[in-house]
Amino acid sequence: MTRVYALLAAAFVAALVGGAWFLTRGGSGGDKFAQCRSSQIAGGADTIGGPFELVNAKGETVTDQDVITEPSIVYFGYTFCPDVCPMDAARNADAIDVLAERGYSVTPVFISIDPDRDTPEAVGDFAANLHEKMIGLTGSLDQVKAASKAYKTYFKKNEGDEEYYLVDHSTFSYLVLPEAGFVEFFRRDETAEQLADKTACFIEKI
Numbered sequence: 555m556t557r558v559y560a561l562l563a564a565a566f567v568a569a570l571v572g573g574a575w576f577l578t579r580g581g582s583g584g585d586k587f588a589q590c591r592s593s594q595i596a597g598g599a600d601t602i603g604g605p606f607e608l609v610n611a612k613g614e615t616v617t618d619q620d621v622i623t624e625p626s627i628v629y630f631g632y633t634f635c636p637d638v639c640p641m642d643a644a645r646n647a648d649a650i651d652v653l654a655e656r657g658y659s660v661t662p663v664f665i666s667i668d669p670d671r672d673t674p675e676a677v678g679d680f681a682a683n684l685h686e687k688m689i690g691l692t693g694s695l696d697q698v699k700a701a702s703k704a705y706k707t708y709f710k711k712n713e714g715d716e717e718y719y720l721v722d723h724s725t726f727s728y729l730v731l732p733e734a735g736f737v738e739f740f741r742r743d744e745t746a747e748q749l750a751d752k753t754a755c756f757i758e759k760i
Contacts, residue, residue, distance in 0.1 A: 587737055590755035595739075603728070603736030606701035608665065608693040611678025621689055625757055626661040627740075627749065628728040630707045632668035632721050633680040638742070640684075646727055647685035648746035649753065656750070658757055665701055666692040667709040668721050705736070729753055733760055 585591075595602065606618045627646045631639030646662045653660045664681050666672035669692050672680075677690030692698070702709060709723035727749070729738040737756050740749050 586759050587734075587756055590752060590759060591738060592752060593739060599736055599738075602704075602706055602739075603730060604704040606697070606704055608691040608697055608701060609674050611674050611681065611690050613674045616691070621663060621691070622661075622730050622732050624659055624661055624732060625753065626663050626730045627753070628663040628665065628705070628730055630665045630667050630702060630705065630709065630723060631725075632666050632723070633672050633676050634668060634718075635721070638725055642725055642727065642742050643680075643684050643688070645742075645746050646749065647688060649749035650685060650687060652746055652750035653753060656754060658754055660753060660757075662688040664688055664690050665698070666690070667698055667702060667707070667723050668711070669693055669695050669698050670711075729756060731756065731760065 604618070608616060608621075610616050610621075627649065629639075629643055629646055631643065633639070643662070643664055650660050650662050662681075662685055664677065664684075666677050672692045674690075674692055677692045679690075681688035681690030693701075705728060707724045707726070709721055712720045712722065725742045727740040727742075728736055729740070729752070730736050738752060740752070
């Protein structure tokens with residue numbers, strides 16, 4: 555009987571340890587951010603994001619490691635965009651301020667998908683006008699395409715006037731953490747407060 559009790563006790567302890575591990579790992583395949591996620595990502599979060607090489611407002615070539623040094627909200631757009639991009643980027647900037655009031659430091663990043671017109675100076679001015687912390691990035695067409703492909707964004711230059719053309723593009727904003735890479739995307743109908751709430755949840759889980 556003693557042996558039976560010993561085996562039962564060992565099984566009980568193993569169950570407790572296993573349950574504790576399951577809970578501390580978020581209860582979802584070891585995803586510590588499971589409680590923060592509000593969107594389903596086909597293929598998983600690991601399929602989005604990754605290394606990039608672009609040009610900053612000073613004309614310097616930078617990589618994702620130079621740019622993503624703290625939690626960041628990344629957006630792909632262009633400075634000649636008549637309405638969507640300024641509104642989305644301004645919303646992201648407002649979320650940064652809401653987070654700052656709560657004690658979280660987050661960087662807004664604007665990546666141009668219109669390198670023909672968006673010079674380093676142009677993206678720098680655009681970013682600075684929206685938020686003092688916003689980083690504006692551009693680059694060659696190949697660099698921009700590579701970054702866009704990494705984040706699975708879409709953009710296409712419209713045919714027509716070579717100076718005043720529009721660019722169709724996706725409008726998601728991406729939450730990227732230095733330690734974990736891409737973790738969540740935000741739709742454009744979400745408010746600055748909603749972005750701040752979700753972003754804070756991820757930061758607290760780091």
